[in-house]
Amino acid sequence: MNINHRSGCPINLSLEVFGDRWSLIILRDMIFGGKRHFRELLNGSLEGIASNILADRLKRLMELGMLTKADDPSHKQKAIYSLTEMAITLVPVLAHLGAWGRVWLPASEELSIRAELLERGGPPMWERFMDELRHEHLGTPAGPSGPTVRAILQAGYEAAVARKTPGAGCNPAS
Amino acid sequence: MNINHRSGCPINLSLEVFGDRWSLIILRDMIFGGKRHFRELLNGSLEGIASNILADRLKRLMELGMLTKADDPSHKQKAIYSLTEMAITLVPVLAHLGAWGRVWLPASEELSIRAELLERGGPPMWERFMDELRHEHLGTPAGPSGPTVRAILQAGYEAAVARKTPGAGCNPAS
DNA sequence: TGCAACTGATTGCAAAATGCAATCGGATTT
DNA sequence: AAATCCGATTGCATTTTGCAATCAGTTGCA
DSSP, rough: OOOOOSOOHHHHHHHHHSSSSHHHHHHHHHHHTOSSSHHHHHHTTTTEEEEEEEHHHHHHHHHHSEEEEEEEETTEEEEEEOOOOHHHHTTHHHHHHHHHHHSOOOOOOOHHHHHHHHHHHHHHHHHHHHHHHHHHHHOOOOOSSSSHHHHHHOOOOHHHHHHSOOOOOOOOOO | OOOSSSOOHHHHHHHHHHOOOSSSHHHHHHHHTTOOOOOHHHHHHHOOOOOOHHHHHHHHHHHTEEEEEEEETTTTEEEEEEEOOOHHHHHHHHHHHHHHHHSSOOOOOOHHHHHHHHHHHHHHHHHHHHHHHHHHHHOOOOOOSSOOHHHHHHHHHHHHHHSSSGGGGGOOOO
């Protein structure tokens, strides 16, 4: 990326990477939502990102070394975006950020569950989650069996939704 | 603040608070640099914030409940800005963010020292630092004696600077 | 008293980022 | 063959941002 930095302070440099309203949202959807395709990210996010912004941020995140792009063998024109190790190690940052936001901001109950579970799981759960992401995005060997961290978080989310609207039953939506 | 949120996701809400290039810089300077006045923040930051941006962000952070403002008894028109508990609990987030930036971004060696010390200190050091900030900004009783965490970080920074330019001797600059 | 320096801001203005709708060429599905 | 889906790109109006200049009130000093 550019060598034109405001300062060499780590927090400032991190802010130059994430100091906008969308980059971390995209990474959140990839990490916690398992999204890998342009359309998934475009239509799947709660916040409704515009397609040009999404294209711009994906490009930017690739230039920064946070994402890589590869062809999808099943769809000749589909691209698969993968997290790099640099992005995967954001998990603890996101966990802390989510924990802070859950406490201090008007987070909805259902969406807070993931943050709460991740906070309660602590560093061991983060490590396990990062290993799963490495397996999923970098092709490293699979870790221990059992439900994945993402599945645990998702199950917690769905249980919270069910508690709120008990008549809805099982909901296959992402 | 506004009730017009993009979503109730904690990470999104946090991003609505910090998803800009300056808010966290200001909090960083207050937390790690001990800055309390407009001019200190204006002239003291490495990144060179503009005065209107600083004024806008201070106002915004007050509306969000992260800062409070009080008159300085020594200067009739001086204002002292204080961190609230909401802002103080950002310390772990900043610690993680700094640790991530130190590893993955071209952080300068001197400015990385703080992040490294804070990371090595871990949660106990963060807790102690937050207690010191509570004492400083909220008037809670003082904790254990001995050098403050900020002083430890500052000493590490100055030692790193001295290592780099050995002839400079002791440097009283902030 | 007079005056310069300093206090926390505010204003005007240009540049950049954002949001939105429409569109693109190619690939796949029906 | 037609419709749909794919990852984008374009044009454009609106909003946000960054920068320089400036503001009025306060303080320190001569």
